[in-house]
Amino acid sequence: MSPIPAELVARATVSYDAVQTVGETVYWIEGRPDGDVLVRWTASDGQQDVLPEVFHVASYVHEYGGGAYLATERDLWFCNADDQRIYRASDGRPPAPMTPAPASPGALRYADLRLLPGTDKLICVRERHEADGSVHNELVILPADGSADPKVIVSGDDFYMSPEPSPDGRRLAWVSWNAPLMPWDGSWLWVADIRSDGTLTDLQFVAGGEDESVCQPQWSPDGVLHLVSDRSGWWNLYAWHDGRLDPVVTGEFEVAAAPWEFGYRAYVFQNAQVIAIIQQGPEHHVVVRHPSGKVDRLALLYTSIKPYLATAGQSIAFIGSNPTQLPTVVLADPNGSTYELTTNELGIDPVSLARPERFTFPTRDGGEAYGLYYPPTNESDQPPPLLVRAHPGPTANWPLRLDLPAQFFASHGFAVADIDYRGSTGYGRVYRLGLRGRWGTVDATDCADAALHLASIGRASPGRIAIWGASAGGYTVLRALATTDVFAAGITRSAVADLKTWSRAAPKFQARHAELLHSEHLCGADVSKTGIRYPLLLIHGDEDRVTSLSQAQILAQRLDPTSHLVVVPRARHTLRMPSDVHYVLCVELDHLRSM
Numbered sequence: 001m002s003p004i005p006a007e008l009v010a011r012a013t014v015s016y017d018a019v020q021t022v023g024e025t026v027y028w029i030e031g032r033p034d035g036d037v038l039v040r041w042t043a044s045d046g047q048q049d050v051l052p053e054v055f056h057v058a059s060y061v062h063e064y065g066g067g068a069y070l071a072t073e074r075d076l077w078f079c080n081a082d083d084q085r086i087y088r089a090s091d092g093r094p095p096a097p098m099t100p101a102p103a104s105p106g107a108l109r110y111a112d113l114r115l116l117p118g119t120d121k122l123i124c125v126r127e128r129h130e131a132d133g134s135v136h137n138e139l140v141i142l143p144a145d146g147s148a149d150p151k152v153i154v155s156g157d158d159f160y161m162s163p164e165p166s167p168d169g170r171r172l173a174w175v176s177w178n179a180p181l182m183p184w185d186g187s188w189l190w191v192a193d194i195r196s197d198g199t200l201t202d203l204q205f206v207a208g209g210e211d212e213s214v215c216q217p218q219w220s221p222d223g224v225l226h227l228v229s230d231r232s233g234w235w236n237l238y239a240w241h242d243g244r245l246d247p248v249v250t251g252e253f254e255v256a257a258a259p260w261e262f263g264y265r266a267y268v269f270q271n272a273q274v275i276a277i278i279q280q281g282p283e284h285h286v287v288v289r290h291p292s293g294k295v296d297r298l299a300l301l302y303t304s305i306k307p308y309l310a311t312a313g314q315s316i317a318f319i320g321s322n323p324t325q326l327p328t329v330v331l332a333d334p335n336g337s338t339y340e341l342t343t344n345e346l347g348i349d350p351v352s353l354a355r356p357e358r359f360t361f362p363t364r365d366g367g368e369a370y371g372l373y374y375p376p377t378n379e380s381d382q383p384p385p386l387l388v389r390a391h392p393g394p395t396a397n398w399p400l401r402l403d404l405p406a407q408f409f410a411s412h413g414f415a416v417a418d419i420d421y422r423g424s425t426g427y428g429r430v431y432r433l434g435l436r437g438r439w440g441t442v443d444a445t446d447c448a449d450a451a452l453h454l455a456s457i458g459r460a461s462p463g464r465i466a467i468w469g470a471s472a473g474g475y476t477v478l479r480a481l482a483t484t485d486v487f488a489a490g491i492t493r494s495a496v497a498d499l500k501t502w503s504r505a506a507p508k509f510q511a512r513h514a515e516l517l518h519s520e521h522l523c524g525a526d527v528s529k530t531g532i533r534y535p536l537l538l539i540h541g542d543e544d545r546v547t548s549l550s551q552a553q554i555l556a557q558r559l560d561p562t563s564h565l566v567v568v569p570r571a572r573h574t575l576r577m578p579s580d581v582h583y584v585l586c587v588e589l590d591h592l593r594s595m
Contacts, residue, residue: 056081062509066261067112098146117169180512304401321401324350354410361453386460390469421446439517541571
């Protein structure tokens with residue numbers, strides 16, 4: 001079979017996010033090379049861009065954003081990427097700003113836009129960046145026509161998300177949390193009554209705490225508050241009745257994703273049913289809970305489903321993919337029949353693709369961890385060289401979907417192992433918190449133990465194993481190279497190199513994340529001083545707002561001359577690797593095949 005060319009992998013494909021529906025009209029955000037574009041689909045007109053070309057839709061609250069628009073029958077509100085102001089588009093008129101111009105670009109940011117039923121008011125999250133460098137998060141209310149400035153209605157906690165008005169507009173639910181906790185560590189769900197002037201009264205605690213993560217509050221059409229909680233050890237769905245939580249969709253699976261972004265919605269209400277996306281390890285399914293309590297699983301071809309679920313008439317809309325198909329926007333009816341609204345064709349024969357296999361492996365401390373293994377697509381009697389990949393996050397996971405970089409290396413004779421090291425989501429709360437106090441230690445050894453396990457069963461060639469990671473996964477790579485002797489080379493992208501420096505410069509959202517994760521002896525440790533003696537390729541964008549380029553530059557200066565730094569111009573934290581970088585990776589790793 002012909003190897004997949006680097007140009008194909010590096011070619012800018014369109015991403016899909018943030019599905020919403022209004023009746024049977026479906027909206028989503030397309031990530032295109034020139035920015036994030038809002039798209040609308042209807043059965044009569046098909047797919048159309050919604051806004052003039054000068055507008056791109058993106059929120060930069062927490063830097064990661066999400067929750068950047070709200071569509072209704074008549075109006076559309078969205079966060080403009082350039083100035084972060086909320087704009088309104090309606091009745092065919094050009095979009096007009098609804099929020100005041102900040103003192104400096106990006107000083108006022110918004111997310112999670114909600115319309116208060118029965119009123120002409122919006123409620124949303126606002127993030128204020130002050131001149132002294134301080135950052136404040138709060139909930140605000142504002143006239144939907146922009147006739148007055150936003151007014152703060154909730155403040156005092158470090159972070160807020162998911163303001164959800166009840167269907168009658170009389171109550172508001174929201175989630176808050178405080179550093180150093182992240183929302184997947186511990187958070188609080190609140191409910192309050194809304195006065196006619198928009199202020200809140202009769203505050204009531206619903207669920208959550210330092211040892212319980214709650215998220216995704218939603219009111220059912222009949223006014224019952226639902227929420228996701230991991231109090232059972234898994235993110236499951238509950239209904240709140242008279243101060244108690246009643247199970248709705250529960251089991252050893254997750255009805256949530258770690259909320260790195262705003263706007264996630266993993267369950268919806270339809271015809272007295274609850275439809276939910278559940279995650280088990282790297283795999284997703286859609287289930288339907290009937291009024292009787294019976295839960296059925298829809299037979300779908302998609303194994304990875306993003307946490308954006310919406311109803312569209314009698315169908316549901318979501319973004320799905322599988323190991324041979326890139327993500328696409330999908331309509332599915334109750335019997336599981338599907339209609340794809342988008343295409344992202346690559347011209348690759350699915351038969352030629354490596355099929356990822358789930359595997360479990362023992363860890364050196366007596367535990368177990370998980371991964372996906374891509375065998376090389378060329379036949380050989382010898383164990384193949386192996387590329388181990390540590391996901392970013394660090395509380396993320398490797399989804400079971402078409403991964404072009406993995407396929408690139410598999411087609412060039414490498415095996416690829418994607419490791420859901422301890423700390424990953426999809427395996428319950430205990431596993432998710434398994435990195436606390438051990439970041440840079442168990443994630444690094446889990447990657448090493450995965451490689452050793454695969455080598456022991458003949459699925460990797462000892463001595464011909466490399467490791468790759470991005471962002472927090474880049475830190476895992478550096479620690480693995482510094483503390484184990486398993487890997488012959490390493491590649492990082494936008495890597496965290498120095499925890500102390502990174503914590504000082506990171507966005508408020510995650511600036512104190514390392515306090516819970518790092519090992520005591522690693523606090524303030526500079527990984528460049530820990531003895532990395534293997535070839536290392538560092539890739540970094542020069543506009544990275546989450547992990548500064550200076551970390552990679554200092555690291556490259558201090559390491560052995562066999563290390564290389566590639567700076568990608570005009571690239572942020574989520575940079576795509578251009579084709580020349582893929583060629584560099586191939587050249588850097590090619591010697592492993594002949595060792």
